[in-house]
Amino acid sequence: TLQSYRASVSRVSPVQSSFDPVNRECQVPSCDLLFSADGWMADLLVANVLKGKGVTILIGERDMAAADYAAYFAGVIDTTPRYHRDGTVSCKVASPMAILRDSKVTGDWLGLHPLEAMLDIIQTKCGIPDALLDLTSFDHTDARYATVSHFVVQRGIGPGYDHGVSSATPAMDLLAELGALLCGGLVTLETGKLKFTFFDSTTA
Numbered sequence: 001t002l003q004s005y006r007a008s009v010s011r012v013s014p015v016q017s018s019f020d021p022v023n024r025e026c027q028v029p030s031c032d033l034l035f036s037a038d039g040w041m042a043d044l045l046v047a048n049v050l051k052g053k054g055v056t057i058l059i060g061e062r063d064m065a066a067a068d069y070a071a072y073f074a075g076v077i078d079t080t081p082r083y084h085r086d087g088t089v090s091c092k093v094a095s096p097m098a099i100l101r102d103s104k105v106t107g108d109w110l111g112l113h114p115l116e117a118m119l120d121i122i123q124t125k126c127g128i129p130d131a132l133l134d135l136t137s138f139d140h141t142d143a144r145y146a147t148v149s150h151f152v153v154q155r156g157i158g159p160g161y162d163h164g165v166s167s168a169t170p171a172m173d174l175l176a177e178l179g180a181l182l183c184g185g186l187v188t189l190e191t192g193k194l195k196f197t198f199f200d201s202t203t204a
Contacts, residue, residue: 010036010088012057015073028101029188030094031057031073041081041089051080055093056192074192095188096132100175104168108156113140114178115196117153118186121178122194126171134195144198148182 011034016027033055035041044050054076060069078094105125109117119138122128136142140149156164165174179185184198 008035008041010034028094028097030078030092033091033093035089042083045081045083050077053077071190073190095192096128096194097188099126099128100171103171105171106165106168108164109153110156112153114151114153114181115140118175118178121171121174132193134193137196151181
């Protein structure tokens, strides 16, 4: 817990991320954690599989109440934590987008808005829960999407056509393709939630 082990985190790197405005692809945001050599982390490593577990990083001072700490980053442990000779432990924490990066999916999406298809891939195919999503950003009926509200995806298999995804395909590739249709893409908020961002040239 924060109160029991707040002195154990000795270093947190800046969050690293980038977005390709042409391909609408986002590098998975991540940061590195280094735990001091105080023993408890080594015991945790022995007793648990930590890769894929959720992490919330808060920033504050020792004399501050836990409720006053500021959110810095939230995500999942992306690499198996490493135990070093000096007793320290390091690991990489990545946004839930890492789950999408590591997932391959198949499926059909017929008569759906691209945002509906994206949400199906993220939730149904990749298993990311609502708690890790900014669901309002995937609501194609929202006024901000008025210019693309009529868009429809037809990816399926039927008599005389084969436009479905029948072979395992990286989820991130499909999501980038769908996002590009809407001139937008996925980003990660500091809360760790995934959000669809629509690029509107009429706004700053």
